[in-house]
Amino acid sequence: MENGGKVTIKFSDRRSDGKIKQVSHVYHAGIKVFQAYADQTTLNSFLELIYYKPNKSKSGKTVYVDGENADELLKRIVIFLGCKECTRSSVKLRHVMEAIAELNEIEALFWYSRIIEMYKKKKYAGVCRVAKSFRVLYGID
Numbered sequence: 858m859e860n861g862g863k864v865t866i867k868f869s870d871r872r873s874d875g876k877i878k879q880v881s882h883v884y885h886a887g888i889k890v891f892q893a894y895a896d897q898t899t900l901n902s903f904l905e906l907i908y909y910k911p912n913k914s915k916s917g918k919t920v921y922v923d924g925e926n927a928d929e930l931l932k933r934i935v936i937f938l939g940c941k942e943c944t945r946s947s948v949k950l951r952h953v954m955e956a957i958a959e960l961n962e963i964e965a966l967f968w969y970s971r972i973i974e975m976y977k978k979k980k981y982a983g984v985c986r987v988a989k990s991f992r993v994l995y996g997i998d
Contacts, residue, residue, distance in 0.1 A: 863887075864922035864931045866911075868897050881938055885931055891976055893938040893984075899950075903937050907958045932969035933957050939972040940992070943985035949997050956995040 865884040870877050871894075879896040882889060900920070904911055909930060912921040922930050940953045960968070968991060975983030992998040 864927050864934070866900065866920040866922070866934070868918045868920075883931070883935060883938065885928075890931075890973060891935045891938060893942040895938050895941050899941065900934070900938070903934070903954050903957075906954050907933060929962065929965065932965040933960070935972055936960075936965065936968045936991070939976070939984045940988040942981060943988035944992070949992065952995075952997045953992065956991070956997065 863886060865887075867882045867884070869880050869882065871880050872878075873894075878894050881893055881895040881897075881900060883891040897917070897920070901911075907930070909922070909926075912923070913919065914921075922934070936957050937954065940957070941950060944950045944953055957965075968987070971987045971990075972984055975987050979986075989998065
């Protein structure tokens with residue numbers, strides 16, 4: 858990843874099990890890198906926790922993350938979305954958010970790389986294995 862690349866998160870609605878769920882699509886420099894079921898409110902809560910106020914489109918369906926920390930924020934956003942996809946408990950999700958906020962740069966790179974690798978290889982089954990490992994390692998499960 859190049860330094861200062863633009864990160865875009867687009868939200869769309871998808872019908873699943875008779876319910877409409879919001880899907881987050883994450884793009885880096887115009888290339889889709891990840892997607893997960895996550896609503897904009899939950900993602901905004903995470904961004905607030907890591908002290909980032911993103912720019913939003915007029916429609917509110919797109920969030921832009923840019924600046925010199927965009928690549929680092931991308932890693933944390935993907936880690937969060939991957940863990941959120943596989944964590945049902947809101948209490949555990951809050952602990953996951955706090956653990957991600959406290960990761961150093963190397964830890965964030967490791968977890969980001971693992972989630973992206975498993976997403977490409979095994980889709981969500983692989984991502985959930987990584988998310989479970991994250992939760993166990995950081996004492997959440």
